[in-house]
Amino acid sequence: MTTTDTDSTAPDTSGRKPPAVAATGPGTDTLLQTDGLTKRFGGFTAIDGVDFAVEEGQLRCLIGPNGAGKSTLLKLITGRHEASEGAIYYDGAEITDLRPNERVDQGIGMKFQVPSVFDDLTAFENMRLPIQRVVDGDLEPAVRDALERVDLGGQAETLAGELSHGEQGRLEIGMAAALEPDLLLLDEPVAGLSVEERDEVAELVTDLNADGIAFIVIEHDVDFVADIADDVTVLHRGAVFREGDIEAIRDDDEVRRIYLGGE
Amino acid sequence: MLLECEDLSVAYDTTLVLRDVDLHVEAGELVGVMGKNGAGKSTLMKTIIGLLEPESGAVRYRGEDLAGTPPDRRARAGIGYIPQGRDVFPDLTVEENLLVGEGVNDASTDDLYDEVYDYFPILEERRTQKAGTMSGGQQQMLAIGRALVGNPDLLLLDEHSEGVQPSIVEEISENLRELNADLGTTVLFVEQNLGAIQDMADRCYAMKRGRIVDEVGADALTDEDAIASYLAV
Amino acid sequence: LTGSGSGENTVKLGIIEDRSGNFALNGTPKYQASMLAIEELNEEGGILGNEIETFAPDPQSDNQRYQQLTRQAINEENVDALWAGYSSATRETIRPIIDQNEQLYFYTTQYEGGVADSYTFCMGATARQQLGSVFPYMVENFGSDVYTIAADYNFGQLSADWVRVLADEHDANVIGEEFIPLSVTDFGSTINNIQDADPDFVMALLVGANHTSFWSQRSSAGLDIPMGTSTVMAQGYQHKRLDAPAMKDVYGGFNYMEELPTSRNEEFVSRFYEKFPEASYINEEAVNNYFSIKMYAQAAEAVGSTDQADIIEELEKGMDVAAPEGDISLQGPVHHMTHNMRVFHCDENHNITVKDEQMIPEQFLSETVDVDLAEEDETTQYVPANFYEEADTTK
Amino acid sequence: MNPLNLLFQFADNFAFVVLSAVGLAVIFGMMGVINLGHGEFIMIGAYGTTLASNAGAPLPVAMISGIVLAAILGFVVERVVVSGAAINWVSERALGKSVVEPLYGRLLDSMVATWAIGLVLTQGMRILFGNSIAQVATPLGNVAYGAFSYSTYRILLAAVAVLVLGAMYVVFTRTEFGIRARATIQDADTARSLGVDTDRMYTTTFVIGSALAGLTGALYAPTLTVVPGMGSSFLVEAFVAVVIGGPSVLLGTTLSGGLLGAIDAAFTNLFGTFAGQIAMLVAAVVAIRLLSGGLTGLVEDVRNRMEGE
Amino acid sequence: MGLGERFDRLVDPFEGPNTFGNTRTFWVGFALVFALLVGYPIGFGSYAASSAALYLLYAILALSLSVVWGYTGILSFGQVVFFGIAGYTFGIVSLNLTSAVTTMLALPLAVGLATLAAFVLGYFMFYGEVRDVYVTILTLVVAIVLNTFMAQTAGAEWSVGSVALGGFNGIPAIPNLTFGVGGAALTLDGSSLYWFTLVALLAVYLGLRALVNGRFGYAMVAAREDADRTEMLGYDVRRIKLLVFSLGGALAGFSGVLYASWGNYISPTVFGITFASIPVVWVTVGGRRSLLGAVVATVAIEWFRQQLSVTGSQYAMVVVGVVLLVAILFVPEGIVPRAREAVVAVRERAQRTSDSDTMEGTPE
């Protein structure tokens, strides 16, 4: 059997060709690209042929009505759900069939919609888990550092389950960030947080973004979105509905109708 | 007076989380409770419904001391409760979740399915879907609908806008006001969302470290900065 | 060194029989009969003038427990002789310990046969002895087509081998054969298969509580072909437990059943129930325990000591005993008994009658294999497959 | 191989698997408690039936006694051990605090606890009634067809199995009680705050499961050996059926009863009883491996896929 | 560097939040108990030693379950599968080739085969996304299949080399574990088997302590707590489970070899449902997240059951059942964790009083 490989610069993509829009070589900077991504649950199509891209270092927010498919899209990217159709490319290579942990190895980190730290482990032990994957020598100082970064230095010995809602959220972001990802996915990081805590998270996200980590952030709190991001994608009924900067989106009548409300 | 908390103190193990909380709600009122994370808002709600027993103090419903009354009896006496974090029954379908809610308020003979489906059409559309596979916001709507179907006299809402899209948050506020006007349902709700508080509350309590530190009347509620100070500091 | 036994002035016997767990039904009468024998001996002045002491724990039908208790009996309690275990698996479990410690050991359950072990005395009838009494009777009275159903493990498989060997010797045909795992309780297909094959009689070599269900099921399904057996009634007294007519027309080849109408036995039975009014039944194994304890006492008296090596040597000379089943004798060189084998018939009202009676010696080791433990020490178990073509299942 | 025989054996196996499993399925599926003493509950049902019948009660009445006995046992076990309510009631009065945590949601602890209960029950029955009791004869005689005949009673059992499944399905999925019971196990606190008397749900469900075990014992008492250790002969089939049935336990039990019954009947007929047993177990292993959602999951997948077209 | 410091360095790999006993007092007590155990056969003779050897080798089986279940969350009813496979392998190999060298060879072969079996079964399960209670039942079913299968291998056709599998009755006369050749050979029997098992148990215990307190151990615990979450931290949970399960198989297998050589016997009962449940009982009673708990509970329960059986009382099983019930209900976290809590409480009280003493006694 002979195969004619027309694009020898592309890494192995298991026979599938990257889409034209995915510029992959050095000099271009698309980090993540989905191509016709589709997810069906039984007869229901939750994600419907989505083409979506994130540039290196970009901070992109994802908004849209309840049930639009935002969480599902993130779960497809992290591998928690298997795609029904379409492909996902990361850093130029196809990752559609990789397992979740392999995607993490490639540099994708995730914070779930419901805080999911390890309740019965202390904050320190929680943080140790990502740190021990990236640090070879003495773990202790590295873990303490990472906890400091998310302002949890004082709570190192507290069981994660006894941390407040907001603290759990920060811990989770901190853990994902500790793996030094290139792309971090956050699903509703400030839901249920007070204004003050919301601002802390906003600061944390912008800081990490300044360090070069790209983000996809799902959030219903549009003020928060406005605080952190310029690029916004609106998802509706499983498809990309609008894409643009936050001001334009806020002023879009259709978006107001389906999502934002308020006259 | 429909609900009254008097000198309520509540602890987890030995740490006091609520201290001497005094609070009252008249029949037909819409009352908010605000305060930052960890202030004890959820603890207060759980104590009212009976999931936690106070160390001291009393919860009175229609003038009757509820001490020793288990949550199910309180629910059947007309208190509907929506826990924080949308605790739907994940393996029951949407419809079955609603059915469990019928247990609220024995005194009422009508079920409010029509109203609930009217407010949240998605619930009717997804009647047979397992609740655990609904999106976050859909689950929140289900949790609200579930507490409503039984037609409660007093509704306890714990951050019901969490994870719900802005337009629906607005709608919920409207709906609850409508419900309050039409059926006289009394509402006590916990919120951190400024908009929701302003939209819904007749008056509002502010909590801080387990104590009620202020009561904000109808006029003061329009003062954003005053409210924000309770949420932020 | 030879198993040291207890000190000078005591005799201690180890009686390790199941009184709880799976085999409690079979083990309890064994325990009771042993206690009766010891009580009677003590009343007559004990052994060599010493009162007999016992070590009688309950192994709970658990083989690991048997191993530990056997070690304890030998090393801690210094028993002079040991009676232990219902199933062959239990015997095999503890035999390594027995042999290592050169402990005199009596295994009293009827079993598949073939154990040639210098320290083990098998007091029960072997499969060949049991089947040797009932099989020819069945062929003679009902015809030559036989269908075997047997428990799917050592005893059942070897018994089925013996049925084949005996069929060959008596010009009968095994027209069907079915092995049933011990865990099975449902015999619907087996009953249909038998009806399909339409044999003259069935040899039912079923074992254990689960298989007991067969009898009610065959009677409610209306399967009324006569059945020969070596495993039911005399051990688990199914004719007493099951509602008639479950055991109708079952013919068993046993050395003993409680109903044996001899005056010696009747006297024995009344002594037994006097001591244990609550007891359920005296099974084959129970009388084997009873007479072998008496036989041990006889040997000790003859030697004049409880030295185990001396007693073994004495027993290997052969010995006659007056057992409840009749006067029988020990075949010294092979450590087995010549038994008074009978065919017992159970009628539709579950009454037991004796149809046939003959002395049958152990033949496999003594004649076929040609073992002489007095001459040569051995600790093995022989199987018929190596000696009979009919029994060789590898072909 | 005679097709009628095959059908009879299938029905027979189906009944055995389903009846073995149904009580376990209710307790596991509804309450998340694996009752390792399930076999002993069946044994209690069989003892109740046999003893009552020996005392002169007509068989149907005797069977009801067996069921009631198992139900009472279930009530006691739930109140004292599984929920710990009785112990806590005492300790609250004596010490002012509760001392035991309910076993609900503690799958493995509940397994060990019920295993221990099984141990006590088996030996307890042996102490009380000896190693065996006089057995009841199988009623109803047989039906003959050509060279073959079948026990009428065992055929009847298959019908009963179907009836029991139907009844349980209705109770647990179509009635408010069933939905409330399922809500209780998924989130007791929330259920309670919606007016569900969770204590009663737990107790009732456990008692229903126990009564079903008792029913199984009562039904099989005339055809199996009634001894203290008889429970273990139901356990393996029961477990395997419940587990490969998947989350929707009653539908699952029906399906696994069908699957295991068919495999057992076919292999037993073709290759003998040993093959039937092994084939059934191997089928269970394969089913567990291939169907992450059990047999009911498979049915749902197929349904979804068809809707998806 | 002071003696104390040097000591701390020495025990450092064995300490961490995943085990108790991270204090000097603990290690001193531990060494003391170990020394007493070494002396046990000298004090109590060879029967006592051989009885105790059984409990100790069971403790290794319990540890295998503790690491698989307690630390990684895989409740395996199948530890006895590997225990039995190794026991059988040891018997077959050592009986086929009866010189000391080959008995020595039989040990690694048997453990190797048990590990392989665990690996294959683990691969089948974990890479097939079989989870939770399904793993439990699947392992149980495998045990029952082996039990049913082995029970019917009585015929001559079921032989490996010169050794018949022996069906339900099992394989008797398995040789003792022997190291060395000919006259220089050391045959393990009675006290020597006890010492060997004791040292092996110590090694396994310390090895597992180091494992669970190391990087891999944290990952195991994380996988137990929440598999999905752990994957999102980049861990391959399937691989973690497979490795632990294989390790568990190896340890259970090692225990099985010791068992076969202890009783010179192996039979299908080791695959039976009763024997399969017992390790779960040991580990539950001891505290499933405590290695020491598994060891202590195993020895205590087995000793207790044996004593009860010696009494011959018909209430023995009832007592065992009731004791288990009481343990589960009143000490759900396990006896060793509970005992530790008590010790900590007492020490704190003592501390408090001595603190006040020093304050009063040394006014500065």
Ligand SMILES: Nc1ncnc2c1ncn2[C@@H]1O[C@H](COP(=O)(O)OP(=O)(O)OP(=O)(O)O)[C@@H](O)[C@H]1O
């Ligand atoms: N396993 C599933 N089975 C069936 N439907 C599902 C499943 N998972 C998700 N869905 C449906 O897919 C749609 C998209 O869900 P998703 O969770 O992605 O929404 P979302 O955009 O994150 O909403 P929210 O803002 O409310 O969290 C919803 O309608 C949901 O009910």
Ligand SMILES: Nc1ncnc2c1ncn2[C@@H]1O[C@H](COP(=O)(O)OP(=O)(O)OP(=O)(O)O)[C@@H](O)[C@H]1O
């Ligand atoms: N189960 C628990 N055990 C111990 N402490 C708890 C528990 N639940 C809550 N707490 C503590 O009680 C205090 C009040 O918690 P509560 O949940 O009532 O706060 P809240 O005002 O509802 O906060 P949020 O806005 O985050 O929901 C917090 O300090 C919290 O850490």
Ligand SMILES: CC(C)C[C@H](N)C(=O)O
């Ligand atoms: C007939 C059987 C119950 C006894 C036999 N010795 C056995 O193999 O277990």
Ligand SMILES: [Mg+2]
């Ligand atoms: Mg979402």
Ligand SMILES: [Mg+2]
């Ligand atoms: Mg709260």
